Structures are given as C-alpha cells and as structure tokens.
Amino acid sequence: MAVGFRDYYETLGVDRGASEEDIRRAYRRLARENHPDVNKDPGAEDRFKEISEAYEVLRDPEKREKYDRLGQNWKAGQDVSGASGFEGFDFGSGAGGFRDVRMDFGGGDFGGDFSDFFEGIFGRGRSGFGGGRGGGRNGFASRGQDQVAEIEVSLADAAKGGKRKISLADGRDYEVNIPAGVRDGQRIRLAGEGGSGAGGPSGDLFLRVRVRPDPRFDLEGNDLYVDLPVTPWEATLGADGVEVPTLDGNARVRVPPGSSCGRQLRLRGEGMPDGRGGRGDLYATVQIKVPKELSPREREQFERLAEVSSFSPRSRR
DSSP states (O other), X not given: OOOOOOOHHHHHTOOTTOOHHHHHHHHHHHHHHHOTTTOOOTTHHHHHHHXXXXXXXXTSHHHHHHXXXXXXXXXXXXOOTTSTTOSOEEOOSSTTSOOOOEEEEOOOOOGGGOOHHHHHHHOOOOSOOSXXXXXXXXXXXXXXXOEEEEEEEOHHHHHHOEEEEEEETTSOEEEEEEOTTOOTTOEEEETTOSSXXXXXXXXXXXXXXXXXXXXXXXXXXXXXXXXXXXXXXXHHHOEEEEEEEETTEEEXXXXXXXOOTTOEXXXXXXXXXXXXXXXXXXXXXEEEOOOSSOOHHXXXXXXXXXXXXXXXXTOOO
C-alpha cells in the first residue's frame, strides 16, 4: 500500500531551523520509543522506518539542502537506475543486509581519500581519473569512467565486517570484504570494475559506506556509549547481573552501591574495532528511573524512607 509523503521535519518533531544536535536528539528519542526490539505495537516498525529515513536525510547537510529546496521531489535527478548495465544493486533483504543503494556516475579525484587499508584489500588501481592518453591504435586511449555506489550497513555489521555478496543488474556478481570497524563515509575501491574504456583501461567502482545510526549507541572514536536505566534501589543498594546491550548481544554488569545518574561503567573491548586488531570500549551511563505510578504499599515505603532518611542531594557537603 502506498504511503503518502510526510514532511521529514514533522516526522522528527523538529523545526526547519533545527540544529544537527536537535535533529540527533529527536531521532534518538523517537527511535528508542519505536524500535521493533522494544515496541511490539504492530505499527512501530513502520514508524521506525519513517523516523530512520527522515534522519538519514536531515543529518546529511547535502541531502538536507536538497530537501529544503525541492521538498518531496528532492531525489529528482539522482536516480540513474536506467543507466545501461546498472539498473541497481540487489543486496537482498533483512535487517543485516544492504539497502537503498544509489548509483552516481562521473569522474573526480578520489585518490587522496583512500587509506592503504582499503587499497590493500582490493589492490591499487591504475593511477589517474577521467580521460587519458595511451598506446591505442590511433595513439590515443580513453580510460573508462569511475562509478560510485552507496551501500548501507547497520552499526553492528560495520563493527563485525565480513564478506557480502552484491549483484549488479547486468548479471555481474561480487563478493566484497567489508573490513571490521568500517566507518560512515569511507569508500572501498573495486579496481577496473567501472565503465569500460575506449582503447584504454576500465574505470573503477567505488563503494561508499553509509553506517545506519543505531538508536541505542553513540559512537565517539572507537568507543561506544549507551544509557543504562536502573531503579532507585538498584542505584542505592547496588545490583549484580544488570543487562547492558552490546553490538554482539547483551552483557551483564555490576552496578556499585551509591551510583548516581551519569556514572559510567566500562566494558573493555566491547566498542568498535580500530582496524589494527584492537577494539574500543563500551561505556554504560547510569540513568536512574523512577516509577510513574505507585501502589499504596510502595507509596507507604517511600514516605517512610523520606521520614527516616537524612540524605539531601542539595547539601553542599
């Protein structure tokens, strides 16, 4: 069933002049509320997809500028799916697969953006971009155009890496090795897999990686940060075996007695791979949550505690 267009700013509940931080904060709040792993409401998954789509556009300055200028037609002119031999990529389905692959044809000097890490995987391509002179029959040869595709992976898949099979619509298949710890915006080169040259070498195909934001985690360098909700009594008395989400599943931590909001519990080696065999850490930030409603018995106990306790969080001592 076709879904009518909905303004991306309205989807995230922010003004058109919202800052990047406002947009990120709104996305994280809404994504937490509607993530299919948390919200079992039948419409939650669709809302989560709408929220993620809106965030993907508004977080990218270039896409946001086009959207502000063109509205729902902002993608006009970007779809080159009719180009010969490149009707699109088919990456399969499922949460772990690639989605929303867009092709962008044209030259450009990408050489300075590639690390030796990626070139070591796919090999160094022929130097130079665009047309070139060579030893063709007429003394001139033109190098094929470079082509760019955008692939999208989850944060968990970016951390894990591994081989992925991609298929072009013209029947060509590739098995691409996604390096563990790949970051948003990094590009992978498939040398000689771009446009055919006229008497010269073929161009290259570049895969630009887009890492989908995960509503649970913030990534800073190689470290991940996640909120850890705890009850007032867990924070006060301490608790063992409290579950913390990680990229590989769940881990359990001990909350020390007397933990205040903002205290960070460190899980070594549970962050993002650094590309050199190491891995960052995961920091679980304590967030004390209080019940919105109390039973008569609970209210009685809290009132009793208020009577006997001498603790004051506003004390200057």
